[in-house]
Amino acid sequence: MAEICNECGRSVKAGSGRFVNRIPDCNTQEERKEMGKPYPEGDFVCAECDGLGGEKNDGVKNRGKGV
Numbered sequence: 001m002a003e004i005c006n007e008c009g010r011s012v013k014a015g016s017g018r019f020v021n022r023i024p025d026c027n028t029q030e031e032r033k034e035m036g037k038p039y040p041e042g043d044f045v046c047a048e049c050d051g052l053g054g055e056k057n058d059g060v061k062n063r064g065k066g067v
Helices: 029-034
Strands: none
Touching: none
């Protein structure tokens, strides 16, 4: 399991400051590649990239839900 954000590439490991609010991405790595994720090896989306932290939000809803 790659504990990085598949949007920004930052670590979401314990101690990173982004562990608690990380969102699992249930898509496969191949699906994330097809979706154009910049870091498809990442198994999570950090709160900032999901729009929960206020730093980045591209308007995509239901991220990590396989939708």
